[in-house]
Amino acid sequence: MRKENKQGRITRRGLLTGLLTGWATVSAIPVVSVLLRFLTPTASSAPAVESIELPDYGDIVKDSAKVVRFGKQPAIVIHTPAGQYKAFMARCTHLGCVVKYEGGEEVPRLHCNCHGSIFDLNGKNISGPAPRPLDPLRVNIKGESLVISTATRA
């Protein structure tokens, strides 16, 4: 379809097609923006968890570990062969699988089953594709409970 006639002027038909296309495109902007806002998840209104208490930490025998819920994410609490308690965020820093404690005969370590990353008991990535150490958590014994809190907290 020719939008211009011989004198180089826009024809009525061309103008109307252009206006209609333009208007439809412009109208699509608010519609799409409503759709995108509908689909974008709203941020959770619950405040971020900064510490949790474990009253039953005595159940974790020496040379073993337990994965507990820290807010919405998993954390791993380790009772080292030396009798210390240590805690890390349990998500592997590679692609987010939950790591597993391996002790017993071998040198105790944290192993990620997904792609074979290995961390030592200080959370340091010693082998495999994990790019950085596990995020550490602070461990304190307060009365009857083990208190686990984010490391940045004073």
Added chain:
Amino acid sequence: MLINVISWIEERLPVQSIKTFFIKKNVPRHRHSIWYYFGGMTLLFFVVQIVTGILLTFYYTPTPEKAHESVMYIVNEVPYGWLIRSLHAWSANLMIGAMFIHMFSAFLMVAYRKPRELLWVSGALLMFVVLGFGFTGYLLPWDTMAYFATLIGTEVPATMPVIGDWGVSLLKGSEEVGAETLTRMYSIHTVVLPLVSLLLVSFHLGLNQLYGASVPVGTETPRKPIPFFPNFLYRDLLSWTLGLGILIALATILPSGLGEKADPLASAPLGIKPEWYFLPLYQSLRMAPAEVFSLSGDFIVNLLVAIGCSVWLAIPFLDRKASAGRKSLPFMVLGIVLILYLITTILLAYVLP
């Protein structure tokens, strides 16, 4: 570059024959032409249903514990969630309304006569599918009204001999309306019926393209017919603009509410009524005497509805005169009586306590 892509496609797809197929179609012009718009209107609201329905599934959770909360979350927390849900609810009602007008106008214009018998059959099947959408979708918000309306609705087949109890258990998925019922309804509403309706709608529209609109028996068409593309399509677009305007006005002025979360142990609240398109069945069941010749009234109503639906589906094959291109009085009377009965029962159901 773009020209190259287009010519590449044109070489491999029969674009030209598809084009001529669509351009060939004409829409006749006469004094009943206005009714041709309601099929397209039904299609418009069907598309709105698909889009808003898919959006709602992104947040909805089909379990008795979470269903009500998730609808609450959509309405209160999700940006424009209330709007999407209201559009879905209102568009459902408008779609069913437009569908009934389309169907009865096709009936009264004897559009089902040869060669359009299969258009009628696919359309009648679509009506059952659409009513199925309405019934299965009603439970999903899991509020008190939805729960008890579904409880009653799933009991309706119980009066049928032999298959009655089996039919009820098939609908409920367990002995009570519960988690199994909800997942069944959800699956039917979002998977089974959409697939069936897409097939039927494609068939229906394809046949319509092939045969074009039917001219009522004995109607003069003195004026030149309108080419479907682009002239009638512009008219359709205008009617869709009006339809969308009505839809958005209803959805924003009267957004859908949500009742209290359903409690299966609570006693049924007062004034449970189904959606308006089930009111004729509801009112007929209410008006039926308890017993007629030692048969239960409910059974008789259900039997009549079943027979009526079968007759309705088979109309093109029963109306022998229609295939010869003549109007037949008994069928016109049947159609008008049916319309009057539906309207009367709906009004009665609203007026009577």
Added chain:
Amino acid sequence: MYYPRRFTQMLCLALIAASLSMPNQAATAQEEEKRDTTALDSTTAAATPAIVEAPAKIIDPELSERGLILFVVLVMLAGFGLLVGLKKREADQRAGLD
């Protein structure tokens, strides 16, 4: 008929600008509403346990938000309808329909 091209371009730009500003207004109205409810939440959060019960009643969307959406959509549809109407008339004339 002669239509200045510049005029068409300006009109389209004005329409884009107008429609871009509209959803933002709706969004801010909603954000303000949300801020009100979160302010309420934070005062009660300390007393209530972690799982907060869903409110029993649905919060009606703000009348102003509903009005704005209705207005924007109706303007969009009216413009669309007007242009389609003009296209229809033009196409009918070309097809020789009376």
